[in-house]
Amino acid sequence: MSIVVKKWNELAEVKAELAARDWFFATSGNLSIKVTDDPLTFLVTASGKDKRKQTDEDFLLVDAAGRPAEKTHLKPSAETLLHVEIYNRTNAGCVLHVHTVDNNLISELYASNGEAVFSGQEIIKAFGIWEENAAVRIPIINNDADIPTLAREFANHVHGDAGAVLIHNHGITVWGRTAFEAKKHLEAWEFLFSWQVKRLLLQRAGLPVG
Ligand SMILES: CSC[C@@H](O)[C@@H](O)C(=O)COP(=O)(O)O
Ligand SMILES: [Zn+2]
Incomplete structure (x- = not known):
């Protein structure tokens, strides 16, 4: 089996799992997987x-600039430049x-802080952080409609x-060294977002949550 077919199957499996979670509303979402390092293709x-x-x-297979690496009628994701920034800057x-509704709500609730911070949750261990009462933070950036501008702001993080x-x-x-790690982290973040949204609602209802 060629490396492209192997990686295609791996990405297709992740895509099917995220679809089963109903995380692709109205054609939203995009995914990628690295195929070769030198030259970079994904x-x-x-x-x-x-x-x-x-x-x-x-x-479709694209190069280090996010352009199709082979002749195709397909268009790469509109947000391919964000993927390009990750592959060019990291491993x-x-x-x-x-x-998701929860990630949008968290982004709105904490936009003025420029980040959302979570602590006191067992699932934080999914990020490989084992200390008791560890905190994890996720930056929140402006949704610039111009993708090159969005990608530049994104790259700072x-x-x-x-x-x-x-x-x-x-x-x-979300990105990770492997598809397994990226999916694990995505699921952990979405768990934290959903937990926080529900906690805030319960607190507002006067129920005794943290
Ligand atoms: C209908 S979703 C809006 C899109 O602009 C985008 O945010 C998205 O996630 C999907 O775009 P795509 O070009 O299919 O990768
Ligand atoms: Zn999007």
Whole structure:
């Protein structure tokens, strides 16, 4: 099996799992997986598709600038430049972007802080952090409509081989060394967002939560 087919199947599996969670509303979301390092190539979702569907036109191979690496009628995701920033700056192997109601609410609630911080949750261990009462923070950036501008702002927060950024009233982009790690981190962030939104509602209702 060629490396492209192997990586295609890996990304298709992650895509199916995120689809099963119903995280691809209204064609939103984009995913990618690194195929080669030198030169850099990665498979990225084709733009505008319903990512819940599985077809043989789901992904296309792009180069280090996010341009198609082979002749194709498919268009790379409109947000490919964000994936480009991650692969060019880190050793990440996979990037996942989803729009959920919870990630949008958290991005709105904490936009003025420029970040959202979570602590006191067992699931923080999914990030490889084992200390008791550890805190995790996720930056929140403005949702600039101009993608090159958005990608430049986004790049300021791309530091390690695994990480995540919230885009205000848009969605989350998560990356990891492997597809397994990226998906684990995405699920952990979404757990924290959902937990926090529900806690705030229960607090508002006068119920005794933290
Ligand atoms: C309908 S979602 C809006 C899109 O602009 C974008 O944010 C998105 O996540 C999907 O765009 P795509 O070009 O299909 O990767
Ligand atoms: Zn998006």
